[in-house]
Amino acid sequence: MEENMPENTCCVCGEPGVHSLGGRWFCERHHQTATRERRGAWRSNLGLILALVVFVGLVYAVDSFVQPAFTPSTLLLTGVLLAIVPALIWLGVFYQQDRLEPEPKGFVLGVFLLGALLAAAVGIPLVENVFRVSDWLYADTLTTILGGILVVGFAQEFLKYAAVRYSMYNSAEFDESTDGVVYATAAGLGYATVLNVMFVVQNGGVDLGLGVIRMAVVALAQAGFAGITGYFLGRAKFEHESIWWMPLGITLAAVANGLFNWVRGEVTRGGVSLSGGAANPWSGLILAAVVAFICLGAVSWLIHRNVKSALAAK
Structure with a gap:
């Protein structure tokens, strides 16, 4: 009987374990947490996808019909502000949906900032200055795919993993499987925000309509791949789990990352020759929204299935 095994301690708080689930012991409180339905996190991710598409449509419409005039400095500032909007949307929707089962706001924001810091201090310099991918990544299809996976994909996904593993992972606030996705998504959006800000700064500003589409694509993709690692x-x-479990997760996220960037390039360039041969950025946005929905939806279903299976096996 579980109650007769005081030597088994809760894997979250270290208190005596009274329930076993998935091979781990839990105290009464954390067993209830680990087996509850956590719908707020999934609604926030779906809300991010929908809200970003609406936001992009509004900005694109303003740019097309109002055609606001910018000075170089105001264009740069506007681009930087737009770069942080995807993260603000997700945080806003997340806190609204998560109010009945909240994660500490400071911890979620902290992981977001850590993801951003790792991108700025390690990820971008590693990819751009050490591997210099801009010099060779798009030489041919095979190089694009392999470089996108082995260099860009692994660098980005490992750093998003590290932002969670070496911060919140051993915290008592990380008390259910869904928290892995929540914190990894925050890290992914932090990473995406820095990628978008750097893109704006390096180009001295961006076209308002096309720029906001690119920013949404990057945010959706990074959040979706982070969800895989979070699971x-x-x-x-x-x-x-076996020793290969986390390497497998990071590898899957990196492969999805690299393949997405290759497919996105093909779809954006080739799928739009119908409009006079110009690249169609909307194709990339649609692809990113679908990929994010599939990744996060699949992760949600897998966690739900795993909890039900573990409870049924007791």
Whole structure:
């Protein structure tokens, strides 16, 4: 009987464990947390996808019909502000949906900032200055795919993993599998924000309509791939998994990252020759929204299935 095994301690708080789930022991409180339905996090991710598409449409319409005039400095400032909007949208929707089962705001924001810091201090310099991918990544299809996975994909996904693994992972606030996705998504959006800000700064500003589409694509993609890593993090903490479990998760996220960027390039360039041969950025946005929806939806379903299976096996 579980109650007769005081030597087993809760994997979250270290208190005596009274329930076993997925090979891990939980106290009464954290067992209830680990087996509850966590709908707020998934609604916030769906809300991010929908809100970003609406936001992009509004900005694109303003740019097309109002055609605001910018000085170089105001164009740069506007671009930087637009770069942080996807993260603000997600945080706003997340806190609204998560109010009945809240994560500490400071911790979520902290992981977001850590993801941004790792992107600025390690990820972007590594990819651009050490590997110098801009010099060779688009030489041919095979190089684009392999470089996108082995260099860009692994660099980005490992750093998003590290932002969670070496901050919140061992915290008592990380008390259910879904938290892996929540914190990884925050790290992914932090990473995406820096990518977008750097793009704006390096170009001295961006075209308002086209720029906001690119920013939304980057945010959706980074959040979706981070969700994959977050799922593996949640399983790793609350279930006994093999030593290859987390490397597999990071690899899957990196492969999805690299393949997405290649497909996005093909769709954006080739799928739009109907409009006079010009690239169609909307194709990339639609692709990113679909990919994010599939990634985050699949992760949600997997966590739900795993919890039900573990409870049924008791």
